[in-house]
Amino acid sequence: MSRTGILLALLSAVLFGASTPLAKLLLGVVSPWMMAGLLYLSAGLGLASIQIFRAGLRIPAAEAPLRRADLPWLGLVILSGGLGGPLLLMFGLSHTGAANASLLLNLEGLATMGIAWVTFRENVDRRLLLGAFAILAGAALLSWQGRASLDVGAGLIAGACLCWGIDNNLTRKLSSADPVQIAMMKGLVAGAVNVALALGAGGHFPTAGLLAAAGLVGFLGYGVSLVLFVLALRHLGTARTGAYFSLAPFVGAAIAVVFLGEPLSARLLVSGALMGLGLWLHLAERHEHEHVHDELEHEHRHSHDEHHQHEHGANVPPGEPHSHRHRHARLVHSHAHYPDLHHRHTHRRTP
Template structure:
């Protein structure tokens, strides 16, 4: 079987992102959700910006330059990248971290459905099966106590974050011919500054430099390098396919969370893991290319 480096990039992106959930949960004891969201993206933007400067001195890269045509996608991407991490941090603050980590897999569903209904892309039958299993698992995780049949508010915020990132993934797909490194820099700096302004308005900014540096570093790894690898992989694999490989992240995040916090998972966690695993399998084996934007094939050959 021929080695596909873009699949490796997608898996590495997932692993790097996986560490963000348990570590963010720890940081939430000191910093607010909005403040953490801002620092995560600023860490990504600053870190990748430094790499971009170093790369520019070492070599000349050839990518399609940004034009006014990409502006709507860029603005939408920035707005959604302000909203999504804030929703995730709010959800994480009131959820078990292993549940929140697994619920991140709902991004597969969101990305695929937005791709189909808004961007007129085509997905395979196996990916529809993946959507079914992941949605069912997300439902189980959202109702931790089935006897009381009480929906978890924290789970709702995590799912809303996944929906926001699902739409954002499709907007980022429109920038796949542009320099992925600069896409991450734009994401990080502008989304981070947007969240920081909200944190300032809410008077949530504190100067605990140890936690600030930790969160910036986490942002560089989990949102900078991870997103860079994700966008690079997405150029070849497509939005839904890349998101499918990204499904490894929640399982890694859930495992790390269980090790760090020594939580006893709720009874629904175990069947949800199985269903998520089945869904991830179907998603990652759904064909050569899960979807394709109309006209994309011609655009890539130019």
Template sequence: MSDKSVVFQLLGVTLLWGGNYVASAYLLTAFSPILLAFLRLTVTCLLLIGVCLRRGGIAKPNRQEWALLILIGVTSSLLYQIFYFVGLAHTSAGNAALIIALSPVATAFLARAFLKERMTGFQLLGALVALAGVALIVLNGGNVTDASSGDYFILLAMAMLASSVLLIRKAAMTMKSRDVTLYSTLIGTLLMIPAAGAERLQGHLHYGDHSYPWALLIVMALFAQGMAGLWWNRGISKVGASASAMYMNIPPFVAILVAYAVLGDPIRLAQIAGGALIAAGVAIANAKAKNTSNRGDFVPWRRI
């Protein structure tokens, strides 16, 4: 695969991810949050099973790998999806995209806290700049009902995503990345069943009566959550994590523009200013990644 085709794939991923925030916000008008998360994960599982079978089968994990996969499934599939969709139901697609963009910086902080990895001056400066951007977005409130509570749930989702990166990195030392993705997604899907049952018992579960929301759900699960993730992993393997990191700054601004055009969400000055700070922070934090061999995990596989 040529470098040009990889670049086009990475650009396609950023457009899919940016549009996915808006599609998810729209789907929440037809589906309850937990049910929506469960259905999307189910469709993604079916896609990943097909991909893995086509590419040589599915490896059988050992006991230690199963422990890691369960932790990844809980953080990156179960809790991330719940926090993400519950938060998105009470905030704007633009805010959600901007806050999730902080995940690479949060990953560096967690690696420093739990793995005792050295944090460079560039990473620390980038983290502070990016955190200032998130604070600007969250503390400014918004023009949607309960925007602040939604933003806090999205922050929890971002923390789950960042935590899962460290676990995925360790699991990928002995397993193929696609197998890690498949098993963790499958585990998260199974664990989501009791959560969906609880949502039904509480009387909050609902789903769309028309075919269009169901079709959109399937399309976005297949492409924005399934294929885009595979393309993203391929892009990282071809051009490197530091080069791929630049593309992570694009989806939030795509989400803001698409949300404005499709949903009529206003574009707020705090979003633009906060987004610029987050993008600058991520760029600063990755400034030395080119010269450091162990920074490949700084760019997480995205699950949105």
């Protein structure tokens, strides 16, 4: 299993998890629609600054750029994850507490895993399914408000999680390209559209101090977090990255209880325990069997490991890691692996 991918996914989760209670604080003086736009726009502007700085220093790019064929997938990613997801989350936060909202965000991992298993046929076993059901049980317990109704805020947050689950699976199609470029374009387009819509609906920009606070939360919690998430997708595949990302709600809930003074209820503890059990079941997974790598040609950042033994042309940049179009010969071997860029094969039986 890729320790690098696990670390990237967990760091992404910590940054995003911390952003939820902080955004909840800002919602007291900033409208949900404006907040959704500011978070993504600041993420895009921050990452654009990094790109400009990198170009100014003439640092060679080791990542594969986005190609024309990637643009339709990028458009769908922006629509689902950049526009729909944050907008529903901000409106949901305005109707529910930060701790509850943070734990409900575990549904994003569940939506991500479900779509990856059903639509994209990533491998799943009984341990992963049991973990998914534990997460779902915890979220259901947290959101239930009575015999006949669910909390409105919980429903909106569940909708945001579905949008991001779709977004995460679509981003899988782009995970071989430059993650900073992907997150930058997503932030700039989605943020600009949401800010424009918020202003058109009568909203206004907050004060300079609040604007700076929202910018910092957006850059770290949405921009940097998304870059790390895309990198994790390369190593772990969509479903496993979604599972590790499920740490995010626990980070947010802990911050809300410790720093915002929200109550530590029995329901919150039981829900957290169920979700923690589900996350542990995913962390304890081990998937190993003999598998076939069919001949493949693609482009992405790589070093010359077991899966990358190839010749170089005259135009390939020196040093490693680097990025160029390369061909993989057919290979049969056995080792522990995730459904990463090189292990998206079918399974004859559930291991």
